[in-house]
Amino acid sequence: MLAKAVRRLEAAGVPDAPRDARRLLAHALGVAPGRLTLVLGDPVPDAAAEAFETLVTRRAAREPVSHLTGTRSFWGRDFVVTPDVLDPRPETEILIAAALEAPFARVLDLGTGSGCILLTLLAERAIAAGIGCDLSEAALAVAGLNRAALGLDERAELRPGDWFAALEADTGRFDLIVSNPPYIAASEMPALDPETRDFEPRAALTDEGDGLAAYRAIAAGAPAWLTPGGRLMVEIGPTQADAVSALFAASGLADVAVLRDLDGRERVVAARVPL
Structure with a gap:
């Protein structure tokens, strides 16, 4: 079953088909992916075979694995x-x-989506509290599920609204503002992989313009919501470091820096409010 699935996914152009086939088979069988090898020789129940x-x-059809398993x-x-x-x-994770x-004691996550950034930061800092904002009520519902699963209901507030309007x-002010906003230009959307382009929420991917609209709003509003010395950190697209850095500098933020990911690509722009 596994070998047949791998061949089928490879024929469909799925990247890393063996990995995905194993994850999906483990999910169908209800076992941890790391234990799949131990049960590969066992008969497969009809229900599990049908689910697989x-x-x-x-x-x-290029639907993301996370949508199939429900978690990432x-x-x-x-x-x-x-x-x-x-x-x-x-x-x-950079x-x-x-x-x-x-x-940090108070953190604001703009465009929180699943809540992964806000909730991870709060889970790692037991004394911190924060707010996650998102224009999508459906996204906030997902973030609420993750908040409850991590036991962070008392420290993480979720609010509907567009950027600082929430x-x-x-x-009060925050000593850390973070965001992974929509940064893909509309002209770049057709070139995205099908998993992203066809299955993830378009409003979370692109501003339908040049990909910088969110950074303009964040740069304009962040200084009024940060404490003296407070930090602002945003994820960026691979060609946006100079433009976003210039927006942050023009808004009066200091110590603007670009951080690279493990592949050496410019991934995060960080800055702070002057003391």
């Missing part, structure tokens, strides 16, 4: 994922690592 066939068919791992934790939110990606290099005058 359905999963392979959907994956061959991020910073060592499993997060609920649906078509209403972006998949948490390993590259975003932002997490940088944020954890300095202390905040109120008495919300």
Whole structure:
């Protein structure tokens, strides 16, 4: 069954077909992926075989594995994922690592989606609290599931709204603002892989313009919501470092820096409010 599924996924152009086939078979059998080898010689129950066939068919149509299994791992934790939110990606862990290099007590996550950034930061800092904002009520519902699963209901607040519009005058300031906003230009959308282009929420991918609209809004609003010395960190596209850095500098932010991911690509722009 596994070998047949691998051949089918390879024929459909699925990247790393053997890995995906194993994950889907483990899911259908209800075993941990790391234990699949131990049961490969066992007979497969009819229900599991039927479920696996359905999963392979959907994956061959390039539906993301996370949508098929319902979860995606991020910073060592499993997060609920649906078509209403972006998949948490390993590259975003660069932002997490940088944020954890300095202390923070209050964090704001703009465009929180699944909540993976906000909730990971709070899970790693037991004394911190924060707010996650998103224009999508459906995304906030997914974030709420992840918040409950991680036991963070008391420390993570989720609010509907577009960027800083979700905040109120008495919300107070933050010593850390983070975001992985829509940064793909509309002209770049057709070239994306089918898993992203056809199955993830378009509003979380592109601003339908040049890919910089979110950064303009964040740069304009962040200084008023950050404490003196407070940090701003955003994920960026591979060609946006100079443009986003210039926006941050023009807004009065200091110590603007570009952080690279493990592949050497410019991935995060960080800055802070002057003391």
